[in-house]
Amino acid sequence: MKQETIQRIKQFTIDRDWDQFHSPCNLAKSISIEANELLECFQWSDTDFNIDKVKEELADVIVYCVDMVEKLNLDVDEIINAKMDSNEAKYPVEKAKGSSKKYNEL
Amino acid sequence: MKQETIQRIKQFTIDRDWDQFHSPCNLAKSISIEANELLECFQWSDTDFNIDKVKEELADVIVYCVDMVEKLNLDVDEIINAKMDSNEAKYPVEKAKGSSKKYNEL
Amino acid sequence: MKQETIQRIKQFTIDRDWDQFHSPCNLAKSISIEANELLECFQWSDTDFNIDKVKEELADVIVYCVDMVEKLNLDVDEIINAKMDSNEAKYPVEKAKGSSKKYNEL
Amino acid sequence: MKQETIQRIKQFTIDRDWDQFHSPCNLAKSISIEANELLECFQWSDTDFNIDKVKEELADVIVYCVDMVEKLNLDVDEIINAKMDSNEAKYPVEKAKGSSKKYNEL
Numbered sequence: 001m002k003q004e005t006i007q008r009i010k011q012f013t014i015d016r017d018w019d020q021f022h023s024p025c026n027l028a029k030s031i032s033i034e035a036n037e038l039l040e041c042f043q044w045s046d047t048d049f050n051i052d053k054v055k056e057e058l059a060d061v062i063v064y065c066v067d068m069v070e071k072l073n074l075d076v077d078e079i080i081n082a083k084m085d086s087n088e089a090k091y092p093v094e095k096a097k098g099s100s101k102k103y104n105e106l
Numbered sequence: 107m108k109q110e111t112i113q114r115i116k117q118f119t120i121d122r123d124w125d126q127f128h129s130p131c132n133l134a135k136s137i138s139i140e141a142n143e144l145l146e147c148f149q150w151s152d153t154d155f156n157i158d159k160v161k162e163e164l165a166d167v168i169v170y171c172v173d174m175v176e177k178l179n180l181d182v183d184e185i186i187n188a189k190m191d192s193n194e195a196k197y198p199v200e201k202a203k204g205s206s207k208k209y210n211e212l
Numbered sequence: 213m214k215q216e217t218i219q220r221i222k223q224f225t226i227d228r229d230w231d232q233f234h235s236p237c238n239l240a241k242s243i244s245i246e247a248n249e250l251l252e253c254f255q256w257s258d259t260d261f262n263i264d265k266v267k268e269e270l271a272d273v274i275v276y277c278v279d280m281v282e283k284l285n286l287d288v289d290e291i292i293n294a295k296m297d298s299n300e301a302k303y304p305v306e307k308a309k310g311s312s313k314k315y316n317e318l
Numbered sequence: 319m320k321q322e323t324i325q326r327i328k329q330f331t332i333d334r335d336w337d338q339f340h341s342p343c344n345l346a347k348s349i350s351i352e353a354n355e356l357l358e359c360f361q362w363s364d365t366d367f368n369i370d371k372v373k374e375e376l377a378d379v380i381v382y383c384v385d386m387v388e389k390l391n392l393d394v395d396e397i398i399n400a401k402m403d404s405n406e407a408k409y410p411v412e413k414a415k416g417s418s419k420k421y422n423e424l
Contacts, residue, residue, distance in 0.1 A: 036354035055109035059189035142248035271401035295377035
């Protein structure tokens with residue numbers, strides 16, 4: 001994501017004085033709420049979905065994720081790389097390849 | 107997010123031959139599931155949370171969002187800017203400033 | 213559900229002095245969290261699921277729903293019948309039969 | 319819940335020929351989607367909520383839970399009592415009283 005896109009998201013909140021509502025808990029609720037509007041695109045069919053609606057709802061999830069990263073002063077590359085370190089350890093290629101099992105069942 | 111972080115997420119899936127499981131619907135389910143593991147950090151308290159756990163779960167949400175962006179060949183800046191256009195129209199500053207009301211109640 | 217099952221759920225909370233944590237908002241978070249543990253049973257496959265796990269997670273969702281009904285002093289038959297009145301009006305049989313479309317697209 | 323309320327929920331689905339859409343996975347998605355419409359009532363405030371909206375959304379969650387119980391031919395008292403057995407073992411009163419910690423942290 002471009003820095004100017006992140007800046008636009010931040011400015012949107014500042015302009016509306018909405019930082020007061022963006023507690024980490026409220027942002028976590030918001031991410032879940034938007035994730036489920038995304039899920040609703042696939043409620044009755046896995047394959048027959050409205051791509052424009054999917055784009056909108058996925059964007060909403062990502063916007064709230066950016067808000068949370070900013071709110072908690074996180075470095076997105078750092079938290080993702082730390083999680084990928086952990087994922088790679090939990091799902092070694094030789095065990096996990098081609099399997100959808102959870103790590104504790106592999 | 108750096109291009110190399112996105113590349114690492116993509117390579118993780120390729121190495122494990124997991125693209126077969128990454129239907130848009132399964133990714134939408136996964137985003138919601140991880141969003142709720144994030145929400146669980148705030149289940150009984152808004153303020154007393156484990157920041158390390160929050161980082162891990164937020165990273166999981168973002169990783170699946172990246173997977174979905176890639177799966178659907180979307181441009182993340184494009185979908186976010188389109189949504190921000192819509193948000194700015196729905197929530198004009200003069201009406202929305204300092205209010206947590208939904209646009210249809212403003 | 214039998215009255216004694218409802219009573220058991222209520223007594224469980226009373227015995228642990230957990231009513232203090234059961235704000236309507238915390239219960240709403242809890243319902244969503246458990247709903248997503250249920251959804252996790254179907255994360256990568258619609259058909260290959262562990263029925264014992266499904267039973268446990270569905271039970272968790274229902275327990276928190278009972279907690280919320282009790283917390284807000286609601287009558288479960290009343291709220292469901294009111295909602296079914298609304299559903300029946302939004303989805304008339306002649307229009308909705310055999311269709312998974314949302315009411316505003318019928 | 320009264321037997322006639324459960325019967326009304328079942329008949330609603332039968333009349334619309336909707337059983338074809340009610341796979342366990344689709345019902346799990348639906349429970350999560352409705353749980354998040356309920357959560358939306360508390361998105362920005364824990365205490366200032368619309369009780370009529372809460373009733374409607376909670377009813378929606380419960381209706382899909384009833385659908386899933388019926389779909390999988392479960393006995394609701396049986397699955398809840400089995401889960402309460404497990405909860406009581408995981409959260410013994412003397413350890414859990416007054417604490418919101420998870421069982422593995424008690």
